[in-house]
Amino acid sequence: MEKKKIKVAVVEDDENLRFLVASRLEKEGYTVFEAANGPDGETLILREEPEVVLLDWMLPGKQGSAVCSSLRHQNFENLIIMMTAKAQDVDKIDAYNFGVSDYITKPFNMDVLVALLDNKVKFILTHDKSEVHKFHNMEHHPSIHSLVTADGKKIELTILENRILLYFLKNPNKVINRDExxxxxxxxxxxxxxxxxxxxxxxxxxxxxxxxxxxxxxxxVRGIGYKFNID
Structure with a gap:
């Protein structure tokens, strides 16, 4: 998949901001779809299945948090990045709880948004959908964000849990600090x-x-971070 084939949905009721974001992303080579309210945004996302969603928290018709929760319940597993002026830790934790992949605080620099998006898209472009990692009595299938146990039970992972586990499995027995x-x-x-x-x-x-x-x-690992034991 090439970058120009990456679809981004911008769901934002501020017309000026939506125009600025969409115009910049199109110049960067992304295919952009737009919606100005929650219900239209949800319909658009389910229809187009974009790889990335930029979702405003405060939307008319249906708030971004409700849109995100609804999408996750309908098995939409792609990236959802919340755009919001809410900046407290409790707000961020709430956002992750209802299924947000990441979070960017308004007002944001457009260059920072593009860099954030490019970083996320690298994962999409390089991801091997046939990749499977075995550990303990489980198999990790990163392409479907799932674990399969020895008795065939399927355990769903969130996007962030999936990414964390994948990084540990690619770096077994290595102490990884929190910043990394x-x-x-x-x-x-x-x-x-x-x-x-x-x-x-x-x-x-x-x-x-x-x-x-x-x-x-x-x-x-106290004072440093974490280690994933494969032995």
């Missing part, structure tokens, strides 16, 4: 803090560990 992990998972110029990362680690452990309270696979 946040850069890889959330991308360029991310303002995500370590508490948000730790929250995702806790959730991931609940899906892969026999005893999440005493993790044997995804272990904390």
């Amino acid at each position: 992990l946040m850069q890889v998972v959330w991308g360029y110029n991310s303002d995500v803090n370590t508490r948000t990362l730790d929250m995702h680690i806790v959730r991931l452990r609940k899906k892969i560990e026999d005893n999440p309270e005493n993790p044997q696979l995804l272990q904390t």
Whole structure:
């Protein structure tokens, strides 16, 4: 897949901002679709299935948070980046809880938005859909964001859990510091803090560990970060 084939949906009720974002992304080579409210945005996304969604939080008709939750319940698994003026940690945690992949705070620099998008798209362009990683009694299928256990049970991962696990599986038995992990998972110029990362680690452990309270696979390295044990 080439960059010019990457589709981006911009769902934003501010007409001027929507025009600026769409125009810039088209100049960067992306195929852009636009919507000005929640219901139209959701319909557009399900119809066009864009690789990336830029979604405003405060939308007429249906708020961005509700649109995101609805899309996830309808098995839309592609990237959803929330654009919002909400900047408190609690707001960011809420956003991740209802399925947002990443978060950019308004007002934002257009160059930063493009860099963020390019970073995310690299993952899409280089991703091998046939890739499967085996560990413990599980198989990780990153292309469908799932784990399959030895008895055939399927465990769904969020986009961020999927990305975190994939990075660990590509770096087995290596101590990875939190800054490195946040850069890889959330991308360029991310303002995500370590508490948000730790929250995702806790959730991931609940899906892969026999005893999440005493993790044997995804272990904390005090003062540094984490290590994934394959041995």
